[in-house]
Amino acid sequence: xxxVTSRRLVLVSLLGLLALATYRGNLSGDQxxxxxxxxxxxxxxxLSAAADFAPQLAGPFALLVLLGYATxxxxxxxxxxxxxxxxxxxxxxxxxxxxVRSTPPxxxxxxxxxxxxxx
Numbered sequence: 005x006x007x008v009t010s011r012r013l014v015l016v017s018l019l020g021l022l023a024l025a026t027y028r029g030n031l032s033g034d035q036x037x038x039x040x041x042x043x044x045x046x047x048x049x050x051l052s053a054a055a056d057f058a059p060q061l062a063g064p065f066a067l068l069v070l071l072g073y074a075t076x077x078x079x080x081x082x083x084x085x086x087x088x089x090x091x092x093x094x095x096x097x098x099x100x101x102x103x104v105r106s107t108p109p110x111x112x113x114x115x116x117x118x119x120x121x122x123x
Contacts, residue, residue, distance in 0.1 A: 010059035011052070017066035018048040024073055 025040040047069070054062035 005060050005063055007055060007059040010055040010063035013063035014048070014051045014055045014066040017070040018044065018051070020070045021047070021073055024070075 021044045022041070025044050026037065028040065051062055051066050051069075054065070
């Protein structure tokens with residue numbers, strides 16, 4: 005596959021993704037339309053760059069992403085992937101969480117800086 009064909013496949017897939025993202029953004033209230041369009045734009049940027057360097061992979065992968073997004077559960081997989089790439093909060097990062105049980109309400113408690121006993 006040559007780079008021109010790969011770029012066309014990426015463009016067609018992105019137009020389809022934009023149409024689906026706009027349609028789904030108007031239906032559900034879980035995410036804003038701007039987040040969906042931003043995600044499609046970032047994916048388009050990555051696929052466009054990949055179409056220049058690896059046209060044999062980028063074109064078919066763009067069509068595969070479009071077909072996956074059109075299915076019922078494919079949207080969650082892409083959202084999870086983009087969350088991990090962009091460093092979202094629920095993307096599996098390690099955060100120190102600790103519950104304080106014996107402190108009266110309104111008392112300032114220092115947050116732990118490392119695992120184990122902190123001063």
